Amino acid sequence: MKEFDKALSNLVREFANGGAIRHFVELEYSVKEIKASLDFPMSVDGIAELVWKEYIDTKVICADEESINAEYIIKTDFVKDYNKYGKTSLRKVTKKVPIEPRNYITCDFGKLIYKDKDAFCRRMNKLPDAEREMIENLPWPLSTVYVDSDTRLGEAVAKFYAE
Numbered sequence: 001m002k003e004f005d006k007a008l009s010n011l012v013r014e015f016a017n018g019g020a021i022r023h024f025v026e027l028e029y030s031v032k033e034i035k036a037s038l039d040f041p042m043s044v045d046g047i048a049e050l051v052w053k054e055y056i057d058t059k060v061i062c063a064d065e066e067s068i069n070a071e072y073i074i075k076t077d078f079v080k081d082y083n084k085y086g087k088t089s090l091r092k093v094t095k096k097v098p099i100e101p102r103n104y105i106t107c108d109f110g111k112l113i114y115k116d117k118d119a120f121c122r123r124m125n126k127l128p129d130a131e132r133e134m135i136e137n138l139p140w141p142l143s144t145v146y147v148d149s150d151t152r153l154g155e156a157v158a159k160f161y162a163e
Contacts, residue, residue: 013050016040021047025054028152030133048137055138059099060153062146068104072096104146107157109135114142126163131156 017038024034031048038047055061062068075097078090112120124132134156147154 013042013046017042017047018050021050022054025051025058030130031137032133044137045139048139052139055153059102060148060151062104063141063143065146068102068146070099072098103149105149105154105157105161107140107145107147109145109157109160110140110142111144113140123160123163127156127159131159135160 017040020038021034024037029037031044031051034047034051035042035044052061056063057073059067059070059073062070073096075095077093077095079093081089081091083089109120124135127135134153147157149155149158
């Protein structure tokens with residue numbers, strides 16, 4: 001029963017806010033800014049999870065070095081179809097979208113938080129609010145990730161390491 005409840009929760013969350021969150025990620029909003037902009041309430045953790053997934057899907061964040069050299073990303077869209085009686089249905093369409101080569105910054109926030117959260121927080125507090133908000137609330141893994149330096153998130157990561 002837990003699996004069904006989780007699947008239903010994910011479906012409702014995706015239906016209510018998924019498209020809006022992807023749009024706000026494209027506009028480079030922070031998790032805090034996205035939460036303030038949503039029409040339907042959602043937890044910060046839920047938003048952060050969807051934001052992280054979108055960053056991975058669009059190669060703003062790469063989990064490994066192989067992903068850095070990707071030549072395209074897979075975009076998913078939904079297309080409305082009408083049958084001859086006027087009934088509407090949605091069809092999932094995926095397409096490969098070529099991407100330009102990017103410059104990535106190595107990021108070990110998950111390891112830094114795990115080893116010494118207080119030191120990490122002290123460094124975070126030195127950042128301007130806008131940069132700190134970009135980094136906060138994201139589910140940083142305990143492994144090294146690579147962040148696109150030409151994004152707002154990448155600029156925040158670079159400022160963190162420059163401190």
